[in-house]
Amino acid sequence: MLRTALLAAGRSRACRAVVERAPVTREVVARYVAGSTLEEALGAVAALTTDREVTLDHLGEDVTDAAQARATVDAYTRLLAELARTGLAARAEVSVKLSAVGRLLPRDGDKIALDNARRICAAAAEAGTTVTLDMEDHTAVDATLGVLAALRADFPDTGAVLQSYLRRTEADCRDLSGAGSRVRLCKGAYDEPESVAYRDRAEVDRSYVRCLRILMRGAGYPMVASHDPRLIAIAGRLAEDAGRGPADYEHQMLYGVRDREQRRLAAEGRRMRVYVPYGDEWYGYFMRRLAERPANVAFFARSLVSRG
Numbered sequence: 001m002l003r004t005a006l007l008a009a010g011r012s013r014a015c016r017a018v019v020e021r022a023p024v025t026r027e028v029v030a031r032y033v034a035g036s037t038l039e040e041a042l043g044a045v046a047a048l049t050t051d052r053e054v055t056l057d058h059l060g061e062d063v064t065d066a067a068q069a070r071a072t073v074d075a076y077t078r079l080l081a082e083l084a085r086t087g088l089a090a091r092a093e094v095s096v097k098l099s100a101v102g103r104l105l106p107r108d109g110d111k112i113a114l115d116n117a118r119r120i121c122a123a124a125a126e127a128g129t130t131v132t133l134d135m136e137d138h139t140a141v142d143a144t145l146g147v148l149a150a151l152r153a154d155f156p157d158t159g160a161v162l163q164s165y166l167r168r169t170e171a172d173c174r175d176l177s178g179a180g181s182r183v184r185l186c187k188g189a190y191d192e193p194e195s196v197a198y199r200d201r202a203e204v205d206r207s208y209v210r211c212l213r214i215l216m217r218g219a220g221y222p223m224v225a226s227h228d229p230r231l232i233a234i235a236g237r238l239a240e241d242a243g244r245g246p247a248d249y250e251h252q253m254l255y256g257v258r259d260r261e262q263r264r265l266a267a268e269g270r271r272m273r274v275y276v277p278y279g280d281e282w283y284g285y286f287m288r289r290l291a292e293r294p295a296n297v298a299f300f301a302r303s304l305v306s307r308g
């Protein structure tokens with residue numbers, strides 16, 4: 001219930017205005033977001049990449065005008081040029097939401113998103129790194145996988161994201177488990193109907209294990225995006241059973257979540273990548289993070305009452 005309400009609030013303009021104006025918001029947001037400028041984000045990246053790798057997300061989604069979509073592409077090209085210039089590109093890739101580069105534009109959205117994503121992939125290739133396409137709600141999956149297939153024709157290392165809460169995902173894992181296919185598996189962060197998604201947490205977890213088994217046994221490169229200690233342990237065992245060494249898959253976690261565990265896995269010799277969001281358009285991302293953990297909401301609500 002609370003999760004559903006928070007995810008709905010994450011798409012409401014009225015709630016956005018209230019949350020953005022609350023005096024304590026900035027402090028809480030800072031836990032999850034590495035800064036509003038490129039310079040701030042690069043500072044966080046320099047610190048993280050001493051023992052981990054990163055994927056950077058220039059925040060923004062559901063863009064409804066073409067100029068904003070172009071501005072997002074420019075932000076990514078600037079970011080990639082800076083990663084190359086500073087020598088960070090070897091340990092940093094980027095994550096892109098197709099709705100931030102035009103997928104929802106009223107005319108030719110998919111084509112515009114593909115063209116824009118292609119420009120970002122070309123800039124990433126020039127910088128010596130890769131792009132992963134984030135996955136949004138279930139209505140976006142077919143379009144996103146279509147764009148992915150088109151991008152992979154020219155940039156075969158473009159990464160995909162699959163969500164274990166969707167009933168279709170085992171089949172998608174099979175389709176995307178071929179040689180060289182980089183696939184990030186996560187549980188899924190949107191509010192999805194029973195008709196397309198498992199709503200029960202245990203079912204989502206069981207689906208995650210089935211999907212991960214397919215990816216680990218396949219010929220691609222699995223990216224295990226979860227903070228869940230049980231799934232992290234299971235990932236290690238599935239990798240071993242499939243004869244994969246530490247270089248043959250990676251763990252991924254979000255900036256600001258389970259930092260000590262991130263460092264522990266890195267110290268054990270596992271590949272550990274941190275998803276680092278930055279920019280001013282943090283609202284949707286932040287609300288999904290609140291929705292993931294009831295304790296976050298209590299903390300945020302207490303701060304609003306005591307200081308607001």
Ligand SMILES: Cc1cc2nc3c(=O)[nH]c(=O)nc-3n(C[C@H](O)[C@H](O)[C@H](O)COP(=O)(O)OP(=O)(O)OC[C@H]3O[C@@H](n4cnc5c(N)ncnc54)[C@H](O)[C@@H]3O)c2cc1C
Nearest residue numbers: 134135186187188189225226227228252253254275289292
């Ligand atoms: C690198 C990365 C990329 C992602 N990309 C996408 C994407 O493209 N599309 C998509 O739909 N989802 C994406 N997600 C989000 C994902 O779908 C889940 O919503 C999120 O990761 C929580 O699931 P979990 O596997 O960590 O398990 P959970 O059972 O939710 O969490 C396990 C434990 O992790 C900690 N934890 C988890 N989330 C938080 C939080 N927000 N704040 C504090 N502690 C927390 C808690 O200790 C919790 O008990 C991504 C996640 C990661 C790590």
